[in-house]
Amino acid sequence: MKIFTVLGARPQFIKAALVSKELRKNHTEVLIHTGQHYDKRLSEVFFEEMGIPQPDYNLGIGSSSHAHQTGLMMIEIEKLLSSENPDLVLLYGDTNSTLAGALSAAKLQIPIAHVEAGPRMYDKSVPEEINRVMTDHISTLLFAPTVRAMENLNKEGLFEGVYLTGDVMLDNFKYFLKKAEKGSQILDTLNLEKKDYILVTIHRARNTDVEKNLRNIVDALLIISKETDILxxxxxxxxxxxxxxxxMDTLIKSPNIHLIKPVGYLDMLFITKNSKIIVTDSGGLQKEAYFAKVPCITVDTSTGWPETVQQGENKIFDNVNNGFINSDKIINAIRTFQTSNKYKNIFGDGNASTKIENIITGFF
Ligand code: UD1
Ligand code: UDP
Structure with missing residues (x-):
């Protein structure tokens, strides 16, 4: 069968790596890169390191406002769907590339399979929430990574075609961590010791685009950096x-803050596994912190992964004061968070990619 996969942003390349490998055993895959992420360090590096086949088409859409970006993607995807005439469109996660693929396929009545269906933040001010809800409701096969995700779908009346597969990110984590542990030199290069630094990633619009929020996050990091290294x-x-x-200048001049360019997946796994705490607003990194058994402080008021919070490994807190993110609340969370260390297999057994391939094969 011919499967038409639409990818566009960093977390999607990562999620697709092992699923694509499985699918190509029995099916033909046509890979579309929308070009939403285009820097080498946000795109090419993952294709190289993770052995993802080169895209058959790169739409080169690039950055712009939500509707403009999604609209341009849809125009190009529709053309390719008409010429390639696939049996199924495969989508991952919750980016604008996901939504563009979903709307284009649904209008042509081509079945859609959605990997990572069902996480909900119940907050429509988050652009990714809109993308996930829309995509789930027009998908034919919905691959839920957790029981909670499946229940969310059921609550919205979605039962048919919903499968609990586990999370493909756990497959990747298990498969690539050994390689990372053998090959990564990043901590030596940065002169950092294992379990002696905090790993930070921030990129959500709410945290970056609002000046006062980003300023307050930086203030918190500057204070915490007097106590420990920050990567x-x-x-x-x-x-x-x-x-x-x-x-930027203040951060660069702060001796214990190690500002680096985005890293490849293997270095990322290595610095994740060896950090003592993770401070992030990334959905994917919250899960990887859980897989790596590293305490996670989430710089957001809600999460798509409440399972990790319930397990006592991820801290979500009211980080706002007078409508803006508050430095003291972040500092306090970092200083005081104690995990429960009660890990359960809430993300499955690391074989989600095989399960997804089996379900897709059974569908035809
Ligand atoms: C996107 C996804 C988000 C995901 C994130 C993963 C949406 C709505 N958002 O957010 O869900 O968590 O990717 O990293 O789809 N830029 C570059 N080089 C690039 C790509 C982007 O410099 O290769 C810059 C541009 O200034 C651009 C900005 O980053 O305007 C934002 O990029 P965009 O793809 O719109 O959103 P992300 O914040 O990356
Ligand atoms: N990641 C990476 N290099 C980096 C930062 C993140 O490889 O410099 C990986 C991270 O390990 C995870 C994924 O990118 O697998 C998460 O993507 P991101 O945080 O961009 O998006 P989100 O998961 O929030 O949608």
Whole structure:
């Protein structure tokens, strides 16, 4: 069968790596890269390190406002769907590339399979929430990573075609961690010791685009950096706003803050596994912190992964004061969070990719 996969952003390349490998055993895959992420460090590096086949088409859409970006993607995807005539469209996660693929396929009445269906933040001010809800409701096969995700879908009346597969990110974590542990030199290069630094990633629009929020997050990091090293790979969106708000110099000059460019997946797994605490607003990194058994402080008021909070490994807190993120609340969370260390297999057994391939094969 011919499967038409639409990818566009960093977490999607990562999620697709092992599923694509499985699918190509029995099916033909046509890979579309929308070009939403285009920097080498946000795109090419994952194709190289994770052995993802080169895209058959790169739409080169790039960055713009939500509707403009999604609309341009849809125009190009529709053309390709008409010429390629696939049996199924395969989508991952919750980016604008996901939504563009979903709407284009649904209008042509091509069945859609959605990997990572069902997480909900119940907050429509989050652009990704809109993308997930819309995509789930027009998908034919919905692959839920957790029981909670499946229940969320059921609550919205979605039962048919819903499968509990586990999380493909756990498959990747298990498969690539051994390689990372053998090959990564990043901590030596940075002169950092294992379990002696906090790993930070920030890129959500709410945290970066609002000046006062980003300023308060930076203030918290500056104070915490007096107590411990901080390793901070910068997403380009965050770099752009740190520069615009003139916050970059202070961070660069702070001796214990190690600002680095975005890293490849293997280095990322290595610095995740060996950090003592993770401070992040990334959905994917919250899960990887759980897989790596590293305490996670989430810089957001809600999460798509409440399972990790319930297990006592991820801290979500009211981080706002007078409508803006509050530095003291972040500092306090970092200083005081104690995990429960009661890990359960809430994300499955690391074989989600095989299960997904089996379900897709059975569908035809
Ligand atoms: C997107 C996804 C988000 C996901 C994130 C993963 C949406 C709505 N958001 O957010 O769900 O968590 O990817 O990292 O789809 N930029 C570059 N180089 C690039 C790509 C982006 O410099 O290769 C800069 C541009 O200034 C751009 C900004 O980053 O305007 C934001 O990029 P965009 O893809 O719109 O959103 P992300 O914040 O990356
Ligand atoms: N990641 C990476 N290099 C980095 C930062 C993140 O490889 O410099 C990986 C991270 O390990 C996870 C994924 O990117 O697998 C998460 O993507 P991101 O935080 O961009 O998006 P989200 O998960 O929030 O949608």
């Amino acid at each position: 901070f790979p910068l997403h380009p969106r965050t770099k752009k706003f740190l520069t615009e708000y003139e916050l």
